[in-house]
Amino acid sequence: MKGLIFKELYISRKDKIMGILVWLEFLFVSCILLTSARFGNLQKLSPDNAEVIQSKAPILIYALGAVLMISLSTLGKTIASDYNCRFGNYIHSLPVSAEKITASRFIVIFFAVAAGFLLSLLSGAIVCAAADMGFKLRFIKYLAVCAGIVFVISCAFVPMYEKYKTTNAVTARITAFLCVIYVVFAAVIFNEAFDYSAAHPDAEDSLSPILSEFGSSIKRYIDRFDFLLPIIMVLLLGLSYCLSVRILKRREN
Amino acid sequence: MVDFENAIEIRGLTKKFDGFSMEDLSFSVPKGSIMGFIGQNGAGKTTTIKSILNIIKKDSGSINLLGLDSVENETEIKQRISVVLDELPFHDDFNAMNIRYILKNIYPQWDDTAYERYLDRFNLPRKKKVGQFSKGMKMKLQIACALSHNAELLIMDEATTGLDPVVRNEILDIFLEYIQDENRSILMSSHITSDLERIADCVTFIDNGRLLLTGYKDEILESHGVIKCSNADLETIDSSDIVSIRQSEFGTEAMIFDKPSCKLKYPKLVIDNTTLEEIMLFYVNRSKEERAK
Numbered sequence: 001m002k003g004l005i006f007k008e009l010y011i012s013r014k015d016k017i018m019g020i021l022v023w024l025e026f027l028f029v030s031c032i033l034l035t036s037a038r039f040g041n042l043q044k045l046s047p048d049n050a051e052v053i054q055s056k057a058p059i060l061i062y063a064l065g066a067v068l069m070i071s072l073s074t075l076g077k078t079i080a081s082d083y084n085c086r087f088g089n090y091i092h093s094l095p096v097s098a099e100k101i102t103a104s105r106f107i108v109i110f111f112a113v114a115a116g117f118l119l120s121l122l123s124g125a126i127v128c129a130a131a132d133m134g135f136k137l138r139f140i141k142y143l144a145v146c147a148g149i150v151f152v153i154s155c156a157f158v159p160m161y162e163k164y165k166t167t168n169a170v171t172a173r174i175t176a177f178l179c180v181i182y183v184v185f186a187a188v189i190f191n192e193a194f195d196y197s198a199a200h201p202d203a204e205d206s207l208s209p210i211l212s213e214f215g216s217s218i219k220r221y222i223d224r225f226d227f228l229l230p231i232i233m234v235l236l237l238g239l240s241y242c243l244s245v246r247i248l249k250r251r252e253n
Numbered sequence: 254m255v256d257f258e259n260a261i262e263i264r265g266l267t268k269k270f271d272g273f274s275m276e277d278l279s280f281s282v283p284k285g286s287i288m289g290f291i292g293q294n295g296a297g298k299t300t301t302i303k304s305i306l307n308i309i310k311k312d313s314g315s316i317n318l319l320g321l322d323s324v325e326n327e328t329e330i331k332q333r334i335s336v337v338l339d340e341l342p343f344h345d346d347f348n349a350m351n352i353r354y355i356l357k358n359i360y361p362q363w364d365d366t367a368y369e370r371y372l373d374r375f376n377l378p379r380k381k382k383v384g385q386f387s388k389g390m391k392m393k394l395q396i397a398c399a400l401s402h403n404a405e406l407l408i409m410d411e412a413t414t415g416l417d418p419v420v421r422n423e424i425l426d427i428f429l430e431y432i433q434d435e436n437r438s439i440l441m442s443s444h445i446t447s448d449l450e451r452i453a454d455c456v457t458f459i460d461n462g463r464l465l466l467t468g469y470k471d472e473i474l475e476s477h478g479v480i481k482c483s484n485a486d487l488e489t490i491d492s493s494d495i496v497s498i499r500q501s502e503f504g505t506e507a508m509i510f511d512k513p514s515c516k517l518k519y520p521k522l523v524i525d526n527t528t529l530e531e532i533m534l535f536y537v538n539r540s541k542e543e544r545a546k
Contacts, residue, residue, distance in 0.1 A: 003358030010351060011344050081344055090342035092308045093408075094359050095331035250310075 004096065004104035007087075009111075011078045016112065019071030020119070026067060027123050030060045034130040057131035058139065064127065065120030065143045066150070072112040073154040075105055076170060079161035088165070098248035102158065102241055109154045117147040145229075152233045152240075159243035257320030260284045260406045260438035261305065266314035268300055268462075275300055275462035278314070282455065285435040287428065289449030289456040289470065290442040291533055297462040298442040302410045305440075306336060319405055332361060335399035339411040341391035345384025349377055349394060360402035371397035389420035396424060400431060407431065407439045413448050421445075425452050446529040456529060458536055461544070465536040470529070477532050478512040478524035481505070486522060494518070496532075497539035508535035 037053035082088040091101060120143050128135040160170050261282040268275040275297045282288040292298050303309040305316055307323055316323040318330045343352055349372055357363045372379060375393040383391060392412065399407060407428070413421045428439055429452055443449055449456060449470075456473060458465040466473065480490065487498065487505050494515055496508040508531070509515045512524055 001358070003355040006351075006358070007344075007355050011346060085344050086338065086340060086342040087344065089308060090336070090338060093306045093331060093334075093336035094356075095328045095361075096359055097328060 001096075001100050001104050001107075004101065005108055008075065008078050008105060008108040011081060012075065012108075015074065015077060016072050019068065019074075022071065023064060023068040023119070023123070026064055027126060030064065030127055031130040034060075034127065038130075038132055054131045054133060057127055057133060061120075061124040061127050061139055062142060062146065064123045065116070066146050068119055068123070069113050069116035069147055069150040070154075072116040073109050073150055074157075075109055075112075075154060076157050076161045076167055079105070079158065080165060080167045080170075083165040098245045101248055102244040105158050105244070106155050106241065109151060109158075113147050113151040113154070116150070117143060120147075148233060149229075152237050155237055156240045159240055159247055162244050162247040257317075258284060259317070260286075260319060261288070261440055262315075262317040263301070263305070264315045266301065266304055266316065267312045268304055268309065269312055270300075273297070273300075273462060275304075278459065278462070278464050280457045280464060280467040282438055282440050284438055285432070286454035287432055287439040287441060287452050289446075289453035289529070290440055290459070291444065291446060291449060291456055291529065292442075292459040293444060293533070293537060296460050298459065299410055300462070301459070302408060302440075302442060305408065306331075332402075333404060334406040334408060335402065335404035337392075337395050337399050337407065337409040337412045339414050341383060341386070341395050343383055345382060347383050348381055349379050349383070349397075352383070352394070352398060356398055356402070362403045364401050364403060367403075368397060368401035371400060389416055392416060392420070392424065396427060400427070405437055407437070407441075409439065409441045409443075411442060411444075413443060413445055421448060428452055446533060450529050458533055460537050460540045463540070465540060466532070473532065474527065474529070476510060476512055477527050478509055478515065479527050479531060479535075480507045480509060480515075480519070480522050480524050482507065482522055490515075490519060490522075497535045497542065499535070499538065508532070 034053060034057060079088075082091070121140065124139050124143065125135050128139075157170070160173065161167075164170050164173065259281040263281065264279050266275060266278040273295075278297075278301065280288075290298055290301070300309065304311045305318065305323060307327055319333055321330055323330060347355075353365070353368055357365065371377075371393075375390070375397060377386075377390060377394055377397065383394065386394065396412075413424060416424070425448060428441070431437055432439060441449065441453065453470050455468060456470045457467040477496070480486075482490075482505055484500075484505055487507060490507060490509075494509050494511065496510050498508075499506045508527065509524065515522075516524060
């Protein structure tokens with residue numbers, strides 16, 4: 001399995017380096033923004049800016065962490081390139097089982113996400129220092145949750161790539177899936193707006209209350225989701241593993 | 254370890270695709286021999302090899318490799334065999350050392366010294382990316398990989414296709430060296446019959462997923478012959494002696510499959526020796542005629 005892990009890491013190394021460079025760039029810009037809000041031009045422009053920008057620092061921490069973890073954990077291109085150079089077929093002539101192939105991919109994703117998580121903690125500490133605020137325990141907790149989600153979703157992409165073999169085919173399916181989600185989301189918003197308008201026929205600005213109402217209903221779902229998330233994630237991970245092994249074993253028809 | 258007579262034993266292999274079917278294919282590769290697997294493009298050579306390697310699932314039939322069932326003992330078998338494809342199946346970004354690291358950690362019997370020896374012998378650079386290799390270099394690297402883990406069976410799918418004659422000769426010499434150990438065997442699929450004529454001990458012809466002919470190369474070459482004659486002479490030949498007929502404006506050629514008995518039966522006719530290529534062409538021709546009927 002060591003050989004397979006090396007192969008995955010070697011092929012994806014350039015993408016990972018690029019991901020880290022983009023993350024460094026974001027981190028640099030974030031730090032400049034925060035420092036400027038405290039001491040520089042932004043602070044001169046309006047003294048309130050410092051406070052406002054400081055309050056946004058946690059979002060920056062999560063965004064930086066998510067961007068890094070997602071970019072490091074993406075393995076789809078590697079799997080697609082395996083099929084492109086026919087390694088995807090050749091591997092079946094080697095003494096490695098479908099379980100080992102899948103496990104090696106999941107391990108690579110795990111290491112990538114773990115590295116992303118550690119770097120996210122580092123970037124969190126840097127952002128906190130730039131914003132002049134303490135690094136709180138909840139940042140670690142949420143970044144860990146984010147790492148878990150990124151890990152599971154990246155693993156869920158593995159069987160898709162094993163089945164459809166090219167990035168374009170997988171992207172097309174994900175886009176189609178997102179479009180369906182978007183339509184459902186739009187339908188829910190429309191429904192909320194319709195209900196609100198019916199209840200408040202004289203309201204002038206209907207958008208903000210609708211959104212706040214929608215937000216509170218989302219929050220209710222999220223509260224329930226908080227409990228279900230670990231279960232869903234473990235199930236999704238198991239399902240991704242089984243599917244990937246099954247697709248590899250089924251091979252060509 | 255199981256003792257075996259045939260390195261590969263295929264019995265009643267059937268595989269159906271949309272527009273192609275392989276029916277009841279049976280042949281075997283004796284231990285210590287080189288089997289040439291011949292057929293035109295689309296004849297089913299790659300499908301057979303993929304079935305042998307369990308890359309595709311067969312519909313029915315049995316395949317034994319090195320005395321073991323190819324599906325039940327898949328991992329054990331794959332530690333003892335090597336596969337050479339028509340193209341190097343590694344990412345262009347790798348170099349020979351990266352590939353060594355990958356395979357070393359996959360094959361328990363990987364031999365670093367043998368690999369280094371082959372790299373030196375083939376003059377292959379260690380640090381250059383394989384994407385910058387020529388086709389010949391890529392094939393040599395693939396062969397170096399295939400021969401560096403003490404494999405008992407080498408399976409090649411169109412490995413010499415697209416190579417220049419010099420590289421092809423060099424590679425064929427290596428196969429002859431490899432086969433010096435009588436426990437080793439080679440299945441070599443190709444439509445370049447001259448290569449097989451040079452090194453193969455046995456040949457198997459297939460066309461359209463069906464077996465046309467299988468046996469020892471020398472016996473096949475000795476038993477087959479071509480009679481060049483007029484149409485009038487052709488009528489004197491018993492149709493059951495003929496594989497198929499080729500007619501042109503210069504005359505008629507008929508391939509017969511039992512040269513010794515035909516020599517006695519038709520003493521006035523001249524029977525020329527033939528080549529594997531001609532045998533393939535005549536058999537494919539007969540196969541087409543039968544399908545047309």
